[in-house]
Amino acid sequence: MEFLRPVSLGEALEMKAARPEAVPIAGGTDVMVELNFDHRRPAALLDLTRVAELAEWSRDDSVVTFGAALPYTRLINELGTDLPGLAIASRTVGSPQIRNRGTVGGNLGAASPAGDTHPVLLASDAVVEVASARGTRSIPASEFYLGVKRNALEPDELITSIRLPKATGPQQFAKVGTRNAMVIAVCSFAISLHPNESRAGAAIGSAAPTPRRVRQAEDFLTEVLDWESPQALPDSAKRRFGELVASAAEPIDDVRGSAAYRKHALAVLARRALGWAWDAYREGERSCA
Amino acid sequence: MTPQRSAYTRRTVLKSTAAATAVTHLTSAPAIADDGGTSEITLSVNGQRHRVAVEPRVTLLDALRERLGLTGTKKGCDRGECGACTVLVDGERIKSCLTLAVMRQGAEITTVEGLARGEELHPVQEAFIRRDAFQCGACTPGQIMSAVACINEGHTGSEAEIREWMSGNLCRCAAYQNIVAAVADAAKETPR
Numbered sequence: 001m002e003f004l005r006p007v008s009l010g011e012a013l014e015m016k017a018a019r020p021e022a023v024p025i026a027g028g029t030d031v032m033v034e035l036n037f038d039h040r041r042p043a044a045l046l047d048l049t050r051v052a053e054l055a056e057w058s059r060d061d062s063v064v065t066f067g068a069a070l071p072y073t074r075l076i077n078e079l080g081t082d083l084p085g086l087a088i089a090s091r092t093v094g095s096p097q098i099r100n101r102g103t104v105g106g107n108l109g110a111a112s113p114a115g116d117t118h119p120v121l122l123a124s125d126a127v128v129e130v131a132s133a134r135g136t137r138s139i140p141a142s143e144f145y146l147g148v149k150r151n152a153l154e155p156d157e158l159i160t161s162i163r164l165p166k167a168t169g170p171q172q173f174a175k176v177g178t179r180n181a182m183v184i185a186v187c188s189f190a191i192s193l194h195p196n197e198s199r200a201g202a203a204i205g206s207a208a209p210t211p212r213r214v215r216q217a218e219d220f221l222t223e224v225l226d227w228e229s230p231q232a233l234p235d236s237a238k239r240r241f242g243e244l245v246a247s248a249a250e251p252i253d254d255v256r257g258s259a260a261y262r263k264h265a266l267a268v269l270a271r272r273a274l275g276w277a278w279d280a281y282r283e284g285e286r287s288c289a
Numbered sequence: 290m291t292p293q294r295s296a297y298t299r300r301t302v303l304k305s306t307a308a309a310t311a312v313t314h315l316t317s318a319p320a321i322a323d324d325g326g327t328s329e330i331t332l333s334v335n336g337q338r339h340r341v342a343v344e345p346r347v348t349l350l351d352a353l354r355e356r357l358g359l360t361g362t363k364k365g366c367d368r369g370e371c372g373a374c375t376v377l378v379d380g381e382r383i384k385s386c387l388t389l390a391v392m393r394q395g396a397e398i399t400t401v402e403g404l405a406r407g408e409e410l411h412p413v414q415e416a417f418i419r420r421d422a423f424q425c426g427a428c429t430p431g432q433i434m435s436a437v438a439c440i441n442e443g444h445t446g447s448e449a450e451i452r453e454w455m456s457g458n459l460c461r462c463a464a465y466q467n468i469v470a471a472v473a474d475a476a477k478e479t480p481r
Contacts (some may be wrong), residue, residue, distance in 0.1 A: 003345035003391055025392075032387040033368045035346060045345065047392055073381075094444075095457020097435065098369060099389070100381045181456030182370050199406070 002044040009053050009131070015046060017133040020155035022046040026054070027067040027101035028172045029094065030110045046142055046158075054105070054160065061107040062166055065129075068105025068159040075104065083164055085120040085192050087172030092116055092173070105159045108144065111151040112184075113211075118145065119190035122203035126164045132157040138191075145210035150163060167194030170280035172273040175205070176257075176265045184257030189245065189269040191277050192198040196229045202270070205264050207249035217244035217270070233275065241274050242267035323339035334359065335403030343390050350374045353400060353442050361430045365459075372458030373439075375431040376400050382438035384457075401430035404437065413437050413475040420471035424462035432458045436472045445476035449457040 004022055016022060025031045034040040047053055048069050057066035057079060064082050072090040076099070080087035086104075093099055093116050108128055118263050120126075121141040130153060136227045137157070144152050145166035167214035168278065171192040173257040177183030188205035200221045205211045208231065251262035304479035327342045327447040332349075334357060341356045350367075353359045353376070365373035365406045367386045377399040416422070423429045435458045439445060444454035451472050454466070460468060 001345050003389075004310075004327075028387045028389065028392070029369055029384075032348065032389070034387065036348065036367045047387075047389075051394055093371065094369070095386045096439070096444075096454055097372060097375055097457045098381050098387075102385050179456075180453065182459075250386075 001042060004046045005050055006046070006048070007050045008157075009160065009221040012048060012174050013131055013133045013156075016158055019044050019046075019155045021192055024109060024158060027071060027098075027106050029102040030106055031096050040269055048158075052073050059166070063163060064166055065161050065163045066104070067161050068108070070102050070105075072099035072102050072104070072245055083124070083167045083171075084167050085124055085173055085190055086117060086164070088171070089116045089173040089175075089188075089190065095261065103209045104162055105114045108133055108151065108162070109153070110262035111145055111149050113145075113148055113208060113210055114184045114188075114206040115211065116173075116175065116185060116188065116205070117166075117218055119188050119205040120171070120192070121162070121164070122211055123190040123192040123196075123201035123212045124164050124167070124171065125192075125201060125211055126162055128159060129163060130157045130162040131160045132140070136160070138163070141199050142213055145212075147200075149210050167192065169195040170277040171286070172277045174269040174273050176269065184256060187249075187251065187262045187266050187269070189266060191270070191273050193277050193281055195227050195281065196223070198225075200225070202245065204245060204249055206256075207251040209250070212248065214248040214270075216248060217241055220244050225278070230249045230278070232282070232284055233278050238271040238274055239267075245270035309465050316389060329389065330391055332357070332390065332393060335394065335400060336397075336400045341390070344476060345389060345391050347390050348421070349376070349393050349398070350385035350386045351391045353385060353398075358392075359400050359402055363427055365428070365431075369427070370459070371477065372435060373428050373431040375380060375434040375458065377438060379393055380438075380441070382435055399434070401433055404433070411437070412469070412478045413440070416471040416475035417468075419475060420467045420469070421464075422467040422471035423460070424465050428458060428460045428462075432460065432468055438466075440476045440479050445472060448473065449475075 004015045006015055023042040024046045026048045031071050054069035076087045076090050093102055106116045108210050118266040126141040128144050130137050139152050174188045175185040175188035177185055184207045187207045190203050192201045202218050203213045212276050246263040246267040249263055249266055251259040306388050327344050329342050332339050339357055341415045343352055353362050363373040365371035369384045369387045373381050376385045378396045413433050445451050448469055
């Protein structure tokens with residue numbers, strides 16, 4: 001196995017162009033499991049840990065852009081205020097040791113339907129910035145996931161950064177697992193309120209071949225939420241929202257849970273997360289008034 | 290630079306024999322990429338620099354245990370789930386099974402062997418003994434390294450907080466109650 005160690009993004013892209021089969025490695029928390037158990041024998045590894053620009057971030061008034069190799073711990077500590085939903089999801093990844101190394105870029109590269117950050121990226125209108133020696137592309141998260149562990153990257157492309165609007169309203173994330181640490185999600189749910197657009201984004205994970213937005217459920221919220229003078233949501237509306245979320249799922253039976261359980265649990269997660277987010281919005285509106 | 294202790298055990302001899310056999314096979318099958326290349330790297334462990342020859346696929350964990358003879362760091366699951374292989378890299382706790390040795394050149398690595406000052410144990414080690422925070426001891430080096438980081442991070446405000454921030458380390462003897470007590474004890478004694 002060849003080990004490629006670029007020190008700049010330009011060099012990394014040249015190497016990827018010359019060796020498209022090279023597997024990128026940054027945090028290693030996913031790739032290393034495959035190597036240790038011989039599930040994968042890549043001809044080459046592309047070590048991205050020396051490419052400084054991949055672990056940097058920047059922000060302006062409305063948008064945060066962070067490098068694909070920024071570890072979760074730094075994302076939580078340094079960007080948690082601007083990206084609360086992503087921070088909540090990141091806090092549930094693995095364990096402290098995993099979060100010191102794991103990255104959102106790795107989550108996207110692996111494109112597992114169970115990746116923890118995907119639902120938040122979808123609900124928050126994230127854009128995945130990718131690059132190759134040929135140039136750069138911006139791929140909306142909603143077009144990034146193509147199938148189980150398949151994404152929209154071309155073989156010579158690398159994920160360089162993730163761009164998200166700063167939160168303009170409450171965001172929530174919830175997942176089901178057998179314990180709080182070191183579990184792959186049985187199912188997960190994210191919601192981001194966008195009061196400036198009078199709408200909400202919502203998405204599910206680990207409940208279909210890809211993470212996916214739940215557009216019918218989003219449309220339902222556009223109908224029932226009164227952003228100008230927010231009222232307490234009736235239970236019937238929360239329940240209906242949960243049903244619509246569950247109906248968008250196409251889960252499978254596997255060792256972690258049955259399809260029926262996943263649908264049930266998603267409806268519960270969605271109902272609760274909507275309640276938390278909407279109550280926080282109402283609270284915020286009241287304190288502003 | 291310290292002289293390299295030979296870390297050959299029966300197991301590694303068996304392994305290298307198997308590798309040699311595999312290489313013979315590969316020469317007759319040129320379609321398979323050659324992966325036998327080793328590179329000389331320098332690892333800085335517990336304040337000492339070591340030159341070591343490793344293949345790119347060798348994890349930091351295997352380099353520590355089998356090349357440097359530092360067997361305090363334990364191999365539990367080899368997939369990042371159990372935490373037995375936790376070490377500090379530039380002060381941050383990571384799982385040494387989930388990183389390649391070649392990726393950690395230039396970093397300062399601390400293993401459980403690097404905590405004591407001569408005969409004087411680290412406060413976390415003292416607390417683990419005082420609180421009887423282990424039974425079989427297999428997870429203990431990882432628990433201790435994780436605890437050192439947990440205390441440095443300031444995540445010891447309550448029992449619940451300690452449990453949450455020690456959640457990446459499993460103890461199959463279930464000595465958790467005493468581990469939490471030991472971490473809380475050591476946190477009181479450790480200036481941050």
